[in-house]
Amino acid sequence: MKYETAKTILLTFLVLTSIAFTWELWTYHPQYDAIQTDEYIQNVSISNTQVETSMIVRPSQIIIHKNDAHYGMIDEGDMTKLLKEMKKWTFDDFENISSTISKEDFSSFVHRKEAIEIIYPDDIPMNIFRDLFQIDDKGMDGVSFNTIVIPIGKNQGLIAYFVSTDHRRVYKATVSDVSLGEINQFYEKAEKFPRYLAYNVSETKAFFLPEKEMMMSRLQYYTDELDPDKFKEALFSDPSFVKKDVLAFGEEYTDGSRLMDVNFLQKLLLYVNPAAKNTEGSPSEDSAALIQKSIDFVNEHGGWTDMYHFAEWDQEKRKVVFRLYANNYPVFNDYGMSEIIQIWGTNEVNKYQRPLFRLEIPDRVSVSTKVWSGQEVIKQLEKQKGFRKVLVDGIALGYKLVKEQGKGKVIILEPAWFCLYNGTWKPISLTETTGGRGGGAGGLE
Numbered sequence: 001m002k003y004e005t006a007k008t009i010l011l012t013f014l015v016l017t018s019i020a021f022t023w024e025l026w027t028y029h030p031q032y033d034a035i036q037t038d039e040y041i042q043n044v045s046i047s048n049t050q051v052e053t054s055m056i057v058r059p060s061q062i063i064i065h066k067n068d069a070h071y072g073m074i075d076e077g078d079m080t081k082l083l084k085e086m087k088k089w090t091f092d093d094f095e096n097i098s099s100t101i102s103k104e105d106f107s108s109f110v111h112r113k114e115a116i117e118i119i120y121p122d123d124i125p126m127n128i129f130r131d132l133f134q135i136d137d138k139g140m141d142g143v144s145f146n147t148i149v150i151p152i153g154k155n156q157g158l159i160a161y162f163v164s165t166d167h168r169r170v171y172k173a174t175v176s177d178v179s180l181g182e183i184n185q186f187y188e189k190a191e192k193f194p195r196y197l198a199y200n201v202s203e204t205k206a207f208f209l210p211e212k213e214m215m216m217s218r219l220q221y222y223t224d225e226l227d228p229d230k231f232k233e234a235l236f237s238d239p240s241f242v243k244k245d246v247l248a249f250g251e252e253y254t255d256g257s258r259l260m261d262v263n264f265l266q267k268l269l270l271y272v273n274p275a276a277k278n279t280e281g282s283p284s285e286d287s288a289a290l291i292q293k294s295i296d297f298v299n300e301h302g303g304w305t306d307m308y309h310f311a312e313w314d315q316e317k318r319k320v321v322f323r324l325y326a327n328n329y330p331v332f333n334d335y336g337m338s339e340i341i342q343i344w345g346t347n348e349v350n351k352y353q354r355p356l357f358r359l360e361i362p363d364r365v366s367v368s369t370k371v372w373s374g375q376e377v378i379k380q381l382e383k384q385k386g387f388r389k390v391l392v393d394g395i396a397l398g399y400k401l402v403k404e405q406g407k408g409k410v411i412i413l414e415p416a417w418f419c420l421y422n423g424t425w426k427p428i429s430l431t432e433t434t435g436g437r438g439g440g441a442g443g444l445e
Helices: 002-027 032-042 076-087 103-110 126-132 180-188 228-235 287-300 374-382
Strands: 061-066 069-072 090-096 115-125 144-151 159-164 169-176 195-200 206-210 214-225 243-246 250-254 259-263 268-272 308-314 319-326 329-332 339-344 349-355 357-362 367-371 392-403 410-421 424-429
Touching: 061 180, 069 195, 069 206, 076 180, 115 126, 115 180, 126 144, 126 287, 144 169, 195 374, 206 374, 206 392, 214 392, 228 250, 228 259, 228 268, 287 308, 287 319, 287 339, 329 410, 367 410, 374 424, 392 424
Parallel strands: 115 308, 329 392
Antiparallel strands: 061 069, 061 115, 090 169, 115 144, 144 159, 159 169, 195 206, 214 357, 214 367, 214 410, 243 250, 250 259, 259 268, 268 349, 308 319, 319 329, 319 339, 339 349, 392 410, 410 424
8 A cells, every 4th residue: 555655745846847847848948149149249350450540540531731832740649649639628518600701702711721620531521520539518429521711810819610521511619628739839839841822623612632743652561351250240140040152263161141252353241231221312311320330330340350441431322432542642542442332221331342451561662652732633633625624623642552463362452543523533643754754644534
């Protein structure tokens, strides 16, 4: 009898234990996969470089107007020192004075005598300027500028003008926490900088070019090719589902929805996410967010593999472009080998194109090249058939990136002039003339 009772109790215990285990299995929802995926993506990095906004959003020019002359601050160390000094200042009490400046007086107001003019490559939203400088006025969100003008006066408090030359918009701001001695030091040594001339292309727009010919070095770099597999791991939400196909001149990666194309000839990577539709002109998003999240996106996978600066953006197309810089000069290439380009959907990147290399080792042998003066550049432009000054949106001295024939890992940077004409950057040819001086009749290529 006792044996039967003990057996019944044991069987009952085993049945209840089995039911309990079965219930645990049915109701258990493991979190392992999600946690593993998140950590996996966050740890993928192309490089160890994390870049602040102030290193990406930089002026394209700093011009000092003094005694009816213009001087260009071209040394990166001088520019950085001035920007660091300005970061100590506090800008406040912004006032819109656009209506007080006529169209006829706009250019002379902006490029005024006795002033420092800081020029950016495109209009910058005020919320980005808040990352660059101390701006206390909270009512300036949604306004963009491409120029800061700092008048130099004696025995008076400092003011600054924030200007959008494209929209003829001017805001006056008070400036505090300024060391006038420091700012005057930059102004006083202006004559040590190269002298520039103003090229007026319209009533409201002018570009500053060096008066004299300049010597620049032709540079050569050995490149380090970036690993496409690291980009695959960083850009796809689940890399384990990605399939790779080898093509004639590259590779193609896809998970059935997103696509990553690798072009080994041009050393370019193109990532496309069709699900992130490009909703042009979305009014719900703060315009500043587009530039900032483009910088953050590249930072997240360590994609700032060389020195890149913000170059331009298109709010309607939701497009942001960053350009490669070398020796503080912009680098251009017809195939996009010197640009990081992003086109955004509402919340995710829709297209991402970038170089698949970094400039690793500079060749010790450099060849000095004489480049045109600003006046020669203007002559070459204006003698072109059908040329219209009003279509000029930028002129820059920089480098043309070309690949060394027969040497796949060698990149050459050749000094050249470039013109942003009718929305496209084009090189101005430097055909040799008599006397071996850079010049010639090439014009816009």
